[in-house]
Amino acid sequence: MPMPGTAAPGRLQAELIAHGVRMTRQRRIILEIIESATKHLDAGAILRKAQAADPGIDRVTVYRTLTLLKRHGLVDELDLLHLGGQSAHFYERRPSRDHIHMACLRCGKITEFESQLFERLKAQIQRDCQFHIAVTRVEMGGYCAECRRQPL
């Protein structure tokens, strides 16, 4: 049984192929990196991991693959509130259920949280605003339980 949030290996690859997209050695590597990531990666981190598997992979290929995945709605793009002054984007496989990202402004930890209330909020928006939601991005900055216990 897959862990929550984890999908069968090769799933992204299968979905892209189902969308009629051509599969290449470079894409397989990049998809595998995104699928097996245990934390949020930015384009630079994906590039570094990809080059560890195949030194010839170019930065541009990473960006183009990310664009492709976004276009097919298979990954979500996050900013995670630009912790640490970063202005890069982070990527994650689109989850089956939307979740909220909590970024600790002190230790930088990112926590994810699913909530039935959030599902209700989306339903309310779709109904009251006649707005059809395709993608959501919820980021909250604050202070995590651990940091709140520590002295300043």
Place this chain on the structure above:
Amino acid sequence: MPMPGTAAPGRLQAELIAHGVRMTRQRRIILEIIESATKHLDAGAILRKAQAADPGIDRVTVYRTLTLLKRHGLVDELDLLHLGGQSAHFYERRPSRDHIHMACLRCGKITEFESQLFERLKAQIQRDCQFHIAVTRVEMGGYCAECRRQPL
């Protein structure tokens, strides 16, 4: 009576002064632009408006003022899902009540929405996750009522 979402003119300036921040001609211009904005502005748009009022104002001054405002929690930074391939950030005065940003992926219109359900969601997170929320950023991409009525 002020319009919803609108504050007394000079309010940002007063708040910065109250925080012990030095007030300059350039800052006054930039603050006034942010306060009177009717839509979300990015740094470039703020710069252009500022230079219309005072051609000597430098881009760097705009960025430094935005950093200052963020540090004092007086503006929020948004990405608005990078509609149109932008990668710039947008800024808005921090509202008294958090709201959700809805970005139409077809016409680009940004709509804001306040919801008691969202307040409940935040309360749930603070309670269940022991996470103290300092700033929120909620962006939803989708299709607005008008665009849904139009033929493709």
Place this chain on the structure above:
DNA sequence: TTAAGTGCAAATATTTTGCTGTCAC
């Protein structure tokens, strides 16, 4: 075979930093 994809180089976009002179308080 051939349309799509890759790598390389260069360009673009956005934001930040170092430094020197200026101004708010």
Place this chain on the structure above:
DNA sequence: GTGACAGCAAAATATTTGCACTTAA
């Protein structure tokens, strides 16, 4: 008067584009 601020130049970071070669289907 002095420490914070502004402008200028340059750098750093992040991402995109043009083009010739390669490859998946």
